[in-house]
Amino acid sequence: MSNSFALNEMNQALEAPEGHVKQNGNSAPAEGARMSTNGWNAQQPEEPTTQDGGADGRGFASSARVYDWDDEYGDVGPQNPELELDLFGKPENRGVGLDFSKIKEIEVVQEGPERIEFIKKFSDAGLHPVMAKNVELAGYTYPTPIQQFTIPAILHGKDVVGIAQTGSGKTGAYLIPILSKLMGKAKKWAAKRPNPRTFQPGLDDVKAEPLVLIVVPTRELAVQIFNEARKFCYRTMLRPGVVYGGAHTREQMDSLARGCDVLIGTPGRLKDFVLRPHILTLRRLKYIVIDEADEMLGDDWRDELEPVLAGGEQDEGNVKFCLFSATFPKAARELATEYLAASHVRFRVGRAGSTTENIQQNIIEIDRSGKRDALISLLQEMPGVRTIIFCNSRQEVDNLDDFLWNSGLPVVSIHRDRTQKDREAAMRSFRSGNGPILIATGVCARGIDVRNVMHVINYDLPSVEHGGIEEYIHRIGRTGRIGHRGVATSFFTDRDDGLGSILARTLLETNQEVPKFLEIYLPEGMTRDTVKFETESDFDPNDLGGAGEVGEGGWGGGNADDNAGQESQDAGGWGGDQSAGDAPATAGTSWGAEDDAALAPAVAAW
Numbered sequence: 001m002s003n004s005f006a007l008n009e010m011n012q013a014l015e016a017p018e019g020h021v022k023q024n025g026n027s028a029p030a031e032g033a034r035m036s037t038n039g040w041n042a043q044q045p046e047e048p049t050t051q052d053g054g055a056d057g058r059g060f061a062s063s064a065r066v067y068d069w070d071d072e073y074g075d076v077g078p079q080n081p082e083l084e085l086d087l088f089g090k091p092e093n094r095g096v097g098l099d100f101s102k103i104k105e106i107e108v109v110q111e112g113p114e115r116i117e118f119i120k121k122f123s124d125a126g127l128h129p130v131m132a133k134n135v136e137l138a139g140y141t142y143p144t145p146i147q148q149f150t151i152p153a154i155l156h157g158k159d160v161v162g163i164a165q166t167g168s169g170k171t172g173a174y175l176i177p178i179l180s181k182l183m184g185k186a187k188k189w190a191a192k193r194p195n196p197r198t199f200q201p202g203l204d205d206v207k208a209e210p211l212v213l214i215v216v217p218t219r220e221l222a223v224q225i226f227n228e229a230r231k232f233c234y235r236t237m238l239r240p241g242v243v244y245g246g247a248h249t250r251e252q253m254d255s256l257a258r259g260c261d262v263l264i265g266t267p268g269r270l271k272d273f274v275l276r277p278h279i280l281t282l283r284r285l286k287y288i289v290i291d292e293a294d295e296m297l298g299d300d301w302r303d304e305l306e307p308v309l310a311g312g313e314q315d316e317g318n319v320k321f322c323l324f325s326a327t328f329p330k331a332a333r334e335l336a337t338e339y340l341a342a343s344h345v346r347f348r349v350g351r352a353g354s355t356t357e358n359i360q361q362n363i364i365e366i367d368r369s370g371k372r373d374a375l376i377s378l379l380q381e382m383p384g385v386r387t388i389i390f391c392n393s394r395q396e397v398d399n400l401d402d403f404l405w406n407s408g409l410p411v412v413s414i415h416r417d418r419t420q421k422d423r424e425a426a427m428r429s430f431r432s433g434n435g436p437i438l439i440a441t442g443v444c445a446r447g448i449d450v451r452n453v454m455h456v457i458n459y460d461l462p463s464v465e466h467g468g469i470e471e472y473i474h475r476i477g478r479t480g481r482i483g484h485r486g487v488a489t490s491f492f493t494d495r496d497d498g499l500g501s502i503l504a505r506t507l508l509e510t511n512q513e514v515p516k517f518l519e520i521y522l523p524e525g526m527t528r529d530t531v532k533f534e535t536e537s538d539f540d541p542n543d544l545g546g547a548g549e550v551g552e553g554g555w556g557g558g559n560a561d562d563n564a565g566q567e568s569q570d571a572g573g574w575g576g577d578q579s580a581g582d583a584p585a586t587a588g589t590s591w592g593a594e595d596d597a598a599l600a601p602a603v604a605a606w
C-alpha cells in the first residue's frame with residue numbers, strides 16, 4: 001500500500017489544535033486509563049463537556065445551551081464571551097487548515113429556468129450583519145463552491161437542490177442564507193416566546209412554532225447540525241432546537257416549550273411531536289430542508305417522513321424546499337420533484353455521487369479470514385491518527401470493538417442498538433481525540449463531520465443491496481473534508497464482486513490507481529476521460545418548448561412565475577433583492593438547453 005502524502009500530513013494533524021490525538025507517551029496513565037499499544041496512546045476516562053453533552057455536560061446534546069434572547073435587545077443581542085467560546089472555540093483554532101493548493105477551479109453546473117449569479121465573497125451576499133459576523137466567527141473566509149451558488153439562490157427565494165461532494169460545506173450552504181433571511185423577519189414572523197430569564201417550566205410553556213425545519217437521517221447528524229445552528233443563531237432572536245430518538249422525550253418537550261424557530265430532527269421523533277399540535281405546530285413554517293435527501297426520500301423513511309412533510313398545519317404553498325446531498329441517484333431525484341416548486345434551481349458540483357480527489361483510495365484484495373490481521377497492520381502503519389472503521393453489521397462492530405480493545409487500542413464504537421447516552425459519549429470521546437478509533441455501521445456515516453479524520457477503513461465494503469457505491473462515497477467522505485486530505489482503505493473480498501465495476505470506475509474518475517484485480521471490471525480501453533456513469537442531468541431540453549412550459553417530471557423545466565407571489569412577499573429580507581438581481585428571469589432560459597450560454601457550466605473559483 002502506498003501512502004505517499006499520508007505520514008507527513010498525519011504528523012501535522014497530530015499537532016493541530018482540537019484535532020490532537022497524540023499524548024505524551026511517557027507520562028503515566030491516569031487511573032482508569034489504558035496503556036498505549038504500537039504507537040497509539042492511552043485512553044483516558046472521559047470528562048463531560050458542554051459542547052456535546054448538554055448544558056452541564058451530563059444531559060443529552062439536545063439540551064446544549066443556546067443564545068438567550070431578551071425582547072429588550074432591539075435587533076441584535078449583546079455578545080456573550082463565554083458562550084461565544086463554547087460555540088466557536090478558541091479564536092486561534094477557528095477555520096484552520098484549508099488546503100487551497102488543491103482547489104483551483106471547480107465546475108458548478110446549474111439547471112433550472114433561471115440563472116443565479118454566484119457570489120465570490122460572503123460580503124457580496126448581502127447577509128444580515130449578525131450573520132456576516134457569525135460567519136466570520138466560524139472562521140469561514142471564503143464561501144465554498146456550493147455556497148457561492150445556493151446562498152444567492154435561497155436569498156432570492158428559490159427552492160434549491162444542492163449536490164456537492166462530502167465535506168464541501170453543504171450545511172452552511174443552506175443554514176447561512178435561510179437564517180440570514182429570517183433574521184430581518186424574525187420579529188414579524190416568529191412566535192412569541194417566554195422570557196428565558198423568568199421562564200418557569202409548566203407555567204410559561206409555549207408550543208414550538210418553527211420557521212425552519214431541517215430533517216436528517218441520524219441522531220448524530222441532527223446534533224451536529226443543531227450545533228451549527230447554535231453558532232449561526234448567536235446574538236439573534238432565532239432559537240434553535242433539536243429532537244431525535246433515544247433521548248428523553250420529556251427533556252426535548254421542555255426545550256420546545258421555551259420556543260423554537262429553527263428545528264432540526266430525525267423523522268421518527270419529529271412525527272411523534274407533529275402528531276401533538278399542542279407541543280409542535282408547523283403553521284408558521286417557511287422552509288423545509290431535507291439533508292442527505294436521497295437517503296431520506298428512500299422507502300425506509302416514507303412512513304415517518306410523509307406525516308412530517310405534509311402535516312403540522314402547514315401553510316401550504318408557502319414553504320420553500322431545499323434538498324441537499326453528496327449523492328443523488330436518479331430514482332431519488334425523481335421522487336424529489338414531488339416536493340419542489342417547478343421553478344426550483346439545481347446546483348451540482350462535479351458529478352452527483354463523485355468524490356473528492358483529496359481522498360487517497362486504497363483497495364486491498366483480501367481473504368475474509370485475513371481481515372483482522374490486516375486491520376491491525378493498518379492501524380500500526382498509521383498510528384495515532386483519528387480513524388473510522390466501518391462494518392456492515394452491529395454484531396461485527398461489537399466483535400471488532402472487543403478485539404481491538406483487547407489488543408490495547410483506544411477504540412470507541414456506535415451502532416443502532418447502543419443507548420443514546422453511549423452513542424453521545426462515544427462521539428464525544430472520538431471528537432476530543434481521547435478515543436481516536438471509531439468503529440461504526442455505515443448507517444452512522446452520513447454527514448458526520450469530525451476535524452482531522454485522517455483514515456477511513458472499510459473493514460466491510462457496503463453491499464450493492466445495502467447502500468452500494470453511494471454508501472461507499474459517504475463513508476470515505478468522513479476524511480478529506482473541506483480541502484484537507486485523507487486516506488480511505490477498503491478490504492475487497494470475494495463477497496464484493498457486485499461492487500467491482502462501479503468501484504473501479506469511481507477510482508478511475510478521481511485519478512486513483514486502479515489495482516490489477518479491479519481492472520477486469522473496466523471495459524477495455526476505458527480511461528478517466530471516457531468513464532461513464534448513470535445520466536447526471538434529468539433536464540430534457542425538449543421539454544422546454546416555450547417559456548413557462550413545465551417539463552414533466554424533469555428538473556427545473558418549469559415556470560418561473562409559479563411562486564412569484566411568494567417571492568414578492570419575501571422581498572425585503574436581508575439579501576432578498578440584490579443577490580440574483582442580474583440573473584435573467586425569463587422562464588425557459590435554462591442551463592442544459594441547447595444554446596451556447598446554457599451549455600457552459602458556471603465556474604466558481606475558490
Ligand SMILES: Nc1ncnc2c1ncn2[C@@H]1O[C@H](COP(=O)(O)OP(=O)(O)OP(=O)(O)O)[C@@H](O)[C@H]1O
Pocket residue numbers: 095139140141142143144147164165166167168169170171172325326446447448449477481482
Ligand atoms: N466556507 C467555509 N470555510 C471554511 N470552512 C467551512 C466553510 N463552510 C463549511 N465549512 C466547514 O467544513 C466542514 C464540512 O462542512 P459540512 O459538514 O457542511 O459538509 P457537507 O458538504 O455537508 O458534508 P457531507 O456530505 O459529508 O454531509 C465543517 O466543519 C464546516 O464547519
